[in-house]
Amino acid sequence: MILILMVKLLDFWASWCGPCRMMSPVIEELEKELSGKIEVEKINVDENQAKASEYGVMSIPTYVVLKDGKEVGRKIGMTSKEDLLKLLQ
Secondary structure: OOOOOOEEEEEOOOOOOOOHHHHHHHHHHHHHOOOEEEEEEEEEEEOOHHHHOOOOOOOOOEEEEEEEEEEEEEOOOOOHHHHHHHHHO
């Protein structure tokens, strides 16, 4: 599997969000497996409403993939690890 360098996954979540909590282990697995290839930034929407607004996040969890600072993909809601991997490629 080939991943492009300079890839960042923005994980928009909140502590009260059940689906966000269920996705947390999946995100952690991806972070470990793709260490050095992607950067994961967890953004608590309650604490960082400005960033959520900047990316037009209306529901959580939302996953935004940035390549060289530009959005190249987005997934909203619970999703499989496989789907996130595809989004990151």
